[in-house]
Amino acid sequence: MEETELVSLCLEAACKSEESVEKWRRQRRTLERLPSHLAQSLLQRLLHRRLLFPSLLEVFKYSMEEIDLRGQNSVDAEWMAYIGAFRYLRYLSLADCHRVTNSALWPIIGMACLKELDLSRCTKVTNAGVRHLISISTLEKLWVSETRITADGVALLSSLENLSVLDLGGLPVTDKALNSLQLLTKLEYLDLWGSKISNGGVGVLQSFPKLSFLNLAWTSITNLPDLSALECLNMSNCTINSVLHGTGDKAPLTKLIFSGATFIDGAETFLYMEKSLLLFLDISNSSLHRFSFLSYMEMLEHLDLSSSMLGDDSVEHIVCIGANLRYLNLSSTKVSSTGVGVLAGHVPKLEILSLSHTSIDDMALLYIGMMLSLKVVDLSNTNIKGTIPVEGMDCQMVSSLAALQNLACLERLVLEQTKVRDADLSPLSSCKELSHLSLNCASLTDATLHLLASLPRLTYLSICEAVLTNSGLDSFTPPAALRVLDLRDCWLLTEDAVSLFSKKHPQIEVRHEAVPLLSSELVSSNRASLSQPSSRTSRMKSKQKNMPLSQFFIDQRLKYSREELLALQYSFLSLNSPDDTGIILSELQLDPIN
Amino acid sequence: MRKEDTVKLISAEGFEFVIDKEAAMVSQTIRNMLTSPGSFAETEHGEVTFPEISTVILEKICQYFYWSLQYARGKETEFPIEPELTLELMMAANYLHT
Numbered sequence: 214m215e216e217t218e219l220v221s222l223c224l225e226a227a228c229k230s231e232e233s234v235e236k237w238r239r240q241r242r243t244l245e246r247l248p249s250h251l252a253q254s255l256l257q258r259l260l261h262r263r264l265l266f267p268s269l270l271e272v273f274k275y276s277m278e279e280i281d282l283r284g285q286n287s288v289d290a291e292w293m294a295y296i297g298a299f300r301y302l303r304y305l306s307l308a309d310c311h312r313v314t315n316s317a318l319w320p321i322i323g324m325a326c327l328k329e330l331d332l333s334r335c336t337k338v339t340n341a342g343v344r345h346l347i348s349i350s351t352l353e354k355l356w357v358s359e360t361r362i363t364a365d366g367v368a369l370l371s372s373l374e375n376l377s378v379l380d381l382g383g384l385p386v387t388d389k390a391l392n393s394l395q396l397l398t399k400l401e402y403l404d405l406w407g408s409k410i411s412n413g414g415v416g417v418l419q420s421f422p423k424l425s426f427l428n429l430a431w432t433s434i435t436n437l438p439d440l441s442a443l444e445c446l447n448m449s450n451c452t453i454n455s456v457l458h459g460t461g462d463k464a465p466l467t468k469l470i471f472s473g474a475t476f477i478d479g480a481e482t483f484l485y486m487e488k489s490l491l492l493f494l495d496i497s498n499s500s501l502h503r504f505s506f507l508s509y510m511e512m513l514e515h516l517d518l519s520s521s522m523l524g525d526d527s528v529e530h531i532v533c534i535g536a537n538l539r540y541l542n543l544s545s546t547k548v549s550s551t552g553v554g555v556l557a558g559h560v561p562k563l564e565i566l567s568l569s570h571t572s573i574d575d576m577a578l579l580y581i582g583m584m585l586s587l588k589v590v591d592l593s594n595t596n597i598k599g600t601i602p603v604e605g606m607d608c609q610m611v612s613s614l615a616a617l618q619n620l621a622c623l624e625r626l627v628l629e630q631t632k633v634r635d636a637d638l639s640p641l642s643s644c645k646e647l648s649h650l651s652l653n654c655a656s657l658t659d660a661t662l663h664l665l666a667s668l669p670r671l672t673y674l675s676i677c678e679a680v681l682t683n684s685g686l687d688s689f690t691p692p693a694a695l696r697v698l699d700l701r702d703c704w705l706l707t708e709d710a711v712s713l714f715s716k717k718h719p720q721i722e723v724r725h726e727a728v729p730l731l732s733s734e735l736v737s738s739n740r741a742s743l744s745q746p747s748s749r750t751s752r753m754k755s756k757q758k759n760m761p762l763s764q765f766f767i768d769q770r771l772k773y774s775r776e777e778l779l780a781l782q783y784s785f786l787s788l789n790s791p792d793d794t795g796i797i798l799s800e801l802q803l804d805p806i807n
Numbered sequence: 808m809r810k811e812d813t814v815k816l817i818s819a820e821g822f823e824f825v826i827d828k829e830a831a832m833v834s835q836t837i838r839n840m841l842t843s844p845g846s847f848a849e850t851e852h853g854e855v856t857f858p859e860i861s862t863v864i865l866e867k868i869c870q871y872f873y874w875s876l877q878y879a880r881g882k883e884t885e886f887p888i889e890p891e892l893t894l895e896l897m898m899a900a901n902y903l904h905t
Contacts, residue, residue, distance in 0.1 A: 217835075217900060217901070217904055217905055218875070218905065219868075219871055219875075219896070219897075219900035219903075219905050220897050220900045220901050222886055222888060223888060223893045223894070223896050223897035223900060224893075224897065226888040226890060226893045227890065227893035227894060227897070229890070232890070233890035233893070234890075236889075236890035236891050237890055237891060237893050237894050239891075240891070240894070240895070244894065246898065247894065247898060248898070248901060251897060251898065251901055255894075255897075
């Protein structure tokens with residue numbers, strides 16, 4: 214439920230300081246009548262402000278139905294003792310809580326309403342912890358991926374008969390352990406990535422009549438038997454011989470992920486699959502080199518062919534199914550401008566297109582300008598130069614980016630590592646919806662900065678490696694919406710100039726080697742953890758990846774570089790359900806403002 | 808002030824607050840009560856009783872209504888909330904949808 218204005222003012226006031234918490238805490242009784250959604254907002258805000266301590270949890274005893282503590286390093290046995298007393302708790306997430314041990318789980322065994330429990334990556338939980346869990350017979354959803362539970366522990370879970378979701382990702386589940394889970398006939402979602410299941414044991418999956426989601430990525434399974442209810446299948450990084458090969462009803466597949474897979478029979482594998490319902494297909498990095506099977510996937514909305522063998526001659530197969538496509542990733546393929554030309558006019562709904570690391574040149578821009586629904590376009594690391602000869606007059610050049618002016622919905626544009634120059638960018642000033650722009654090109658100067666000042670919705674601008682000067686930055690009037698300005702590797706800028714700009718525009722987060730990273734910049738998003746250690750470490754001038762890592766990461770994101778994070782975002786997306794293409798747009802944005 | 812332009816809000820303890828109808832309408836709940844045709848007795852008498860809301864809180868709520876109107880007209884001041892009242896006020900605000 215959305216918070217109304219006065220409600221959020223109250224939440225704000227309640228979580229202002231330790232003193233304010235102390236004052237309202239004296240009226241504990243009032244919290245018993247607190248509607249659960251308000252209790253949740255209050256608790257999340259207290260967590261965010263680092264004002265929550267174990268005994269304060271007691272005030273939520275009767276009002277809490279869902280509690281999300283993922284990534285909270287402070288959560289330990291003492292916290293769990295209070296949480297175990299939450300009378301109406303239905304959902305508990307302790308994912309990435311590294312101090313949760315087996316004995317810390319003991320207090321939750323008596324919880325009569327608990328239906329969903331997330332213990333993902335609780336690295337201290339072992340088989341002994343499972344013995345506590347199996348007494349919570351109400352459990353319907355359980356996530357225990359990357360814990361230290363072994364095959365024997367997994368076998369114990371067979372007594373949780375109400376389970377419909379079971380995530381065993383990264384656990385050494387054996388054929389024997391899977392066999393003992395046969396009793397879980399209500400299972401709809403089963404995650405077994407990285408397990409030790411073999412072709413010999415995989416047949417057991419047929420005893421789960423409702424199984425609709427299955428993840429077998431990074432396993433040695435080559436033959437998957439027919440599963441009549443299966444909708445989503447992930448067999449990334451597997452060597453695949455046959456999939457869902459059977460005589461019965463065909464599985465109503467909507468989402469397939471074969472990223473990095475090796476197909477022994479090539480495209481033949483797809484022959485026996487029901488393809489007409491498919492919405493989402495990821496065959497990036499796979500061994501396929503023939504793509505005619507695509508023609509049968511008429512409903513397809515999301516197609517990832519990046520790093521595959523796809524060339525211009527196969528683009529016709531995408532054209533056949535272009536009508537519903539919203540997402541198309543052709544990065545690192547052999548597609549050239551010719552291929553993009555074949556595509557133009559056949560993808561009326563296409564919103565996201567990536568052509569990075571391909572050999573496309575400025576001709577492709579003319580075709581891209583004909584794909585009128587595009588919102589996100591990635592053209593980084595291509596041969597785009599920004600100019601194109603006027604027809605008939607070879608020596609007269611005009612800006613090829615002018616074609617993008619047709620794209621009325623264009624929100625994000627990536628032109629990193631291309632050869633565009635200041636003058637070529639001038640058509641962008643009429644792309645009024647543009648909110649994210651990445652231009653890491655060494656050829657750009659102050660002129661680009663001033664040109665972009667007129668973009669009303671620009672919130673994120675990256676112009677790394679450019680030849681910007683101190684005076685250029687000083688005279689730059691940023692668009693009112695701008696929140697992030699990435700100036701890394703703009704080597705001419707001095708510390709003084711950058712900090713002067715930051716002072717003049719405090720609403721903008723400026724990224725440059727001369728600016729020490731502040732905690733708020735490092736830790737983004739709404740569930741950010743602003744812990745003291747984090748702000749202390751981050752004030753050091755080092756870059757994120759050079760930061761000394763404490764025993765446990767304060768925020769998992771600190772582990773990764775920006776590039777790795779972007780890659781992770783995509784992999785996260787591919788695990789999402791296929792029908793949330795709308796979310797993709799927002800998920801693509803990594804900045805703290807979102 | 809004409810009677811039709813005001814409403815009477817009555818607290819749990821029976822205290823009455825007479826305020827401008829315009830201000831009371833800041834609350835979606837009160838707005839619905841006052842504008843829905845016929846069915847509510849509140850519509851006729853211009854009176855709403857809140858057996859769950861104490862006088863202190865209802866007074867604060869009324870202050871908020873007026874503050875909200877002023878804020879909407881561009882007067883940017885802060886609305887002060889005493890820490891002791893925060894949770895009670897939050898529940899009332901939730902109920903009144905304001």
